[in-house]
Amino acid sequence: MNEFSESHDTDAVREFTVSDADAGPYALTEGPDGALWFTLVHRGAVARRDPDDGLVTVHPVGDGPTVITAGPDGALWFTEYRAQRIGRITPEGDYSSFAPLTPGGGPFGITAGPDGAIWFTLSSADRVGRVTVDGDITEYPAPGAFPSALTTGPDGALWCTLNQGNAVGRLTVDGHGTAYPLPTEGAAPVGIAAGPDGALWFTEIGAGRIGRITVDGDITEYPLSGPAAKPHAVTAGPDGALWFTEWGSGRVGRITVDGRLTSYALSGADCEPHGITAHDGALWCALETGSLARIEVQP
Template sequence: MATPTVREFPLTGPESGPYAITLGPDGALWFTLVHSGRIGRLDPDGTHTGHDLGDPECGPTVLTTGPDDALWFTEYKAHRIGRITTAGAVTHFDPLTPGSGPYGITAGPDGALWFTETVANRIGRIDPAGRVTGFALPIADAFPSAITTGADGALWFTLNAADALGRITTTGEVTVHPLPTRGAAPVGIAAAADGSLWFTEIGAGAIGRLDRTGEYRQFPLPDPQSRPHAVALDTAGDCWFTEWGTNRVGRLAGDGTLTEYDLPTPGAEPHGLVQGPDGAIWVALEVGALARITP
């Protein structure tokens, strides 16, 4: 194992559950507190604030910065989309399909937010005014999970139960790309500037890469039970990911070189991660903390 600087910042108890994290338009780190119905913020000087969403059971899950410089997030248990300004003003939007189980969300190239509906088996779109449209998927019970905007101007998403990636254009045309590994169960996905896509294969204990020509490459991790979950790219193009099953964070360089970092707290349950304004990698730990990794 590598020995970088790994520091944990306890912010809440495990009853709050930091889950996803992103860099906000104000230069602060914003994260969801999935178990307590709150959104957290950590500014560059270390000040932590929390924002109540009005429903402790709403299950805020994944969040992203929208084109309006607000943070948009999925509420998995409340089956709706949320928006919070950097000043803390919260708005909720009901998606097109009741009981849809929204999970992943990303800012699209068309000025709207695109999200997955895991239960409804659809991809949703919401514009900054709150107007929602939805698109059915061609494979039943595929469990669309994470979603990202590709360099090709389309939205790419993981189909966890179908062992596939999906692609949808901004006009709603869907294409499915099956993965060769049965039981790969992809979850996290991130798009690189060169047109490639990096994604976690939680069921296979591997990281996958699909380049812009459609060539697939798999990077098996040393422990097949590592359960890689979320994935993010840094400014150097390296692929970072959380290993939920082994309490580690991994990094894959473009040439496939793997480095793994142990987290200090046992059972920390690492989920989302992002490169912060300080250049370090910040990880949401469901145990109630954020971790900062400086390679």
């Protein structure tokens, strides 16, 4: 267990060192215990930041823990990209894992589904999986190539980005898939989140755009500063806007549901922000260089 140290502080942004640069904080989520949980992708560990004193506890898990989410069973669930497993850890640190049916599938995205199960993508196998809290696994063909992030939509279906299919996919809980091609070639979508407006919002890391898709498949795209921004992850904020990381520019962006954009600089253009989540009334993102950044919601 070690306590964070603050490394960057502005009016809106504070950064806290939580690991050395080689550990690679990658994705994060608020746990059922009110703490902030995050993956250390290069260390093979999941860590917990205490909400009261900021102490960080590190738990060894399988190789390459990547995306993490709170499950319906009071535990945290995450993908182990290199170990090719789905991991589960309780707030007390008890760890277990489950092997997908397809070997070498490259589990990446993960989310709590509308049916009380956990859903995940197998990016390298073009499949989407479902695991119950008891560990029973089912898999379905993805509606396109290289499914990446996924989330539960307001329509009770799973929505995912199809990074190499240049599309957004929809999958019902019984495995029926639909793909919606993107207007921009080479968009390479990655992150996706349900917005407060009843639509899904996603990042286009290849085109430097933020996208919005309705449950009927209508798509709108909003350009950022350019492709070099490389937007990666996106989440709904406590202020009714969408927040996203710009991996290429070392910034966090904010977009309102009517398309107005603002952004916040982090400690450096090379700090590699990846995952982002709402926590304790603010936005938090993981910097692969070893820190967590807290972005205050401005009035």
